[in-house]
Amino acid sequence: MKNKLKPETIVIIGAGNVATHLGLALKNAGYQILQIYSRTNASAKELGEKLDVPFTSELNKLIKTADLFLFSLKDDALVSVLEEITPLSGLCIHTAGSLPMEVFKPYVSRYGVLYPLQTFSKNKEVSFSEIPVFVEADNKDDEQVLLSLAHSFSGNVQVLTSDKRKYLHLAAVFACNFANHMYTLASDILENQDLDWSLLIPLIEETADKIKSLPPQKAQTGPAVRYDTSIIGKHLDLLKNNIDQKEIYEVISKSIFKKHYN
Amino acid sequence: MKNKLKPETIVIIGAGNVATHLGLALKNAGYQILQIYSRTNASAKELGEKLDVPFTSELNKLIKTADLFLFSLKDDALVSVLEEITPLSGLCIHTAGSLPMEVFKPYVSRYGVLYPLQTFSKNKEVSFSEIPVFVEADNKDDEQVLLSLAHSFSGNVQVLTSDKRKYLHLAAVFACNFANHMYTLASDILENQDLDWSLLIPLIEETADKIKSLPPQKAQTGPAVRYDTSIIGKHLDLLKNNIDQKEIYEVISKSIFKKHYN
Numbered sequence: 337m338k339n340k341l342k343p344e345t346i347v348i349i350g351a352g353n354v355a356t357h358l359g360l361a362l363k364n365a366g367y368q369i370l371q372i373y374s375r376t377n378a379s380a381k382e383l384g385e386k387l388d389v390p391f392t393s394e395l396n397k398l399i400k401t402a403d404l405f406l407f408s409l410k411d412d413a414l415v416s417v418l419e420e421i422t423p424l425s426g427l428c429i430h431t432a433g434s435l436p437m438e439v440f441k442p443y444v445s446r447y448g449v450l451y452p453l454q455t456f457s458k459n460k461e462v463s464f465s466e467i468p469v470f471v472e473a474d475n476k477d478d479e480q481v482l483l484s485l486a487h488s489f490s491g492n493v494q495v496l497t498s499d500k501r502k503y504l505h506l507a508a509v510f511a512c513n514f515a516n517h518m519y520t521l522a523s524d525i526l527e528n529q530d531l532d533w534s535l536l537i538p539l540i541e542e543t544a545d546k547i548k549s550l551p552p553q554k555a556q557t558g559p560a561v562r563y564d565t566s567i568i569g570k571h572l573d574l575l576k577n578n579i580d581q582k583e584i585y586e587v588i589s590k591s592i593f594k595k596h597y598n
Numbered sequence: 599m600k601n602k603l604k605p606e607t608i609v610i611i612g613a614g615n616v617a618t619h620l621g622l623a624l625k626n627a628g629y630q631i632l633q634i635y636s637r638t639n640a641s642a643k644e645l646g647e648k649l650d651v652p653f654t655s656e657l658n659k660l661i662k663t664a665d666l667f668l669f670s671l672k673d674d675a676l677v678s679v680l681e682e683i684t685p686l687s688g689l690c691i692h693t694a695g696s697l698p699m700e701v702f703k704p705y706v707s708r709y710g711v712l713y714p715l716q717t718f719s720k721n722k723e724v725s726f727s728e729i730p731v732f733v734e735a736d737n738k739d740d741e742q743v744l745l746s747l748a749h750s751f752s753g754n755v756q757v758l759t760s761d762k763r764k765y766l767h768l769a770a771v772f773a774c775n776f777a778n779h780m781y782t783l784a785s786d787i788l789e790n791q792d793l794d795w796s797l798l799i800p801l802i803e804e805t806a807d808k809i810k811s812l813p814p815q816k817a818q819t820g821p822a823v824r825y826d827t828s829i830i831g832k833h834l835d836l837l838k839n840n841i842d843q844k845e846i847y848e849v850i851s852k853s854i855f856k857k858h859y860n
Binding site: 353410411412434453454455456457459460462466467468492500502503504505506507508509510511512513514515516517518519520521522523525526528529531533535536537538539540541542543544545546547548549550551552553554555556557558559560561562564566567570571574575580581583584585587588590591592594595 | 615672673674696715716717718719721722724728729730754762764765766767768769770771772773774775776777778779780781782783784785787788790791793795797798799800801802803804805806807808809810811812813814815816817818819820821822823824826828829832833836837842843845846847849850852853854856857
């Protein structure tokens with residue numbers, strides 16, 4: 337007998353980086369994707385063609401009979417889309433780190449979250465099998481549905497509450513988004529000196545690789561952790577015409593120092 | 599006929615992370631290391647035993663007949679050691695990013711720099727063959743000596759002036775030291791929530807891996823580059839009891855925004 341809870345058909349609402357990569361992973365795992373919706377026809381078409389499924393940019397043409405609706409939208413857009421398309425009888429999930437599951441409550445009866453802890457860019461492939469995926473649902477049956485869905489493409493799945501998930505998302509902003517901006521500032525410094533930013537690649541790789549064998553606090557090197565005020569002073573002098581970079585240098589060096597000497 | 603310029607024997611002054619890894623690389627490349635000096639007997643002994651060479655913590659016992667003296671000390675310590683041990687007839691080099699080559703000029707007649715652009719921790723092995731190494735010397739003969747020395751363990755060697763090298767070092771502080779501190783802050787956030795910091799490892803790996811195919815500015819993701827003020831506001835609220843982390847979150851988010859929208 338068919339398990340009515342197990343989703344076979346999926347509609348994806350959103351066509352950004354997360355929707356693109358999850359869409360590919362779900363299609364590869366054998367789920368039937370019925371339709372892609374995106375606010376702009378261009379992005380709906382791009383993902384629809386990539387997944388070889390129908391697409392639309394008109395909410396009134398959304399297929400409402402899917403088993404699962406996967407919302408991958410900017411947080412602010414989710415509620416306004418829900419207002420237009422509900423009621424829906426399928427299981428509705430979002431993929432956002434900082435949005436509580438309860439955002440669905442006024443609109444649908446079955447809802448949950450599937451949050452992949454990863455950074456996605458459209459044209460960079462990722463290996464989904466090691467990505468930690470965190471699921472949450474309003475009832476145990478739907479929790480099982482989401483665990484099974486996530487296990488179809490990742491070997492690293494766990495249940496996590498909305499409250500814990502928001503801290504996970506905050507930590508990811510530091511570990512990924514802010515670390516990447518450090519790479520950007522470093523590459524700006526080199527390019528201003530006509531040096532190739534890619535000289536930094538082995539250093540960046542090793543910095544990331546190190547934490548597989550040393551916790552990051554133990555892996556810390558550099559003038560701030562040595563409290564080498566002579567080098568710090570020279571660096572601040574090099575940055576004297578770039579107020580923003582200088583401010584970042586100062587607040588992070590201060591934080592490294594406090595972390596290691598307090 | 600023996601090339602008098604080619605170093606065969608080396609004395610290493612310093613026993614920190616850089617001295618340890620360069621010592622291993624030079625020994626593996628076939629150079630004869632005569633002695634290790636370090637200010638403390640414990641660290642001199644540790645590296646001496648690791649390389650299986652004599653060691654001392656007394657400057658008056660330093661072997662002065664080596665072809666090459668490799669100084670790998672805190673910047674401030676170099677001059678005081680030079681004052682005590684000079685004159686020396688061998689080629690004297692340091693390994694520091696922010697110290698000009700000319701620091702040697704008052705003390706010795708042959709001098710230069712060999713700067714490996716990498717982060718070293720004592721108990722983490724690194725593959726030297728891909729590390730970019732930057733050399734500088736006061737004359738063309740010694741430049742050739744240092745190019746050949748560096749080529750003995752790295753496939754990525756170039757000549758770089760002191761003036762450019764200091765910017766390279768500054769960029770490395772952002773790309774490595776500051777990125778690693780972002781990992782530390784992220785792991786603190788997770789551990790405060792009883793979540794395992796190692797959940798972040800696949801994200802950190804992918805963030806570093808991405809820049810091999812996308813320049814870091816194009817790889818940027820997260821609330822700041824999307825100008826998602828709703829999430830930024832929630833994150834600042836989660837950090838309201840941690841003034842330092844909140845300040846770092848604010849200044850980096852502002853910098854990401856300015857970089858991408860100016």
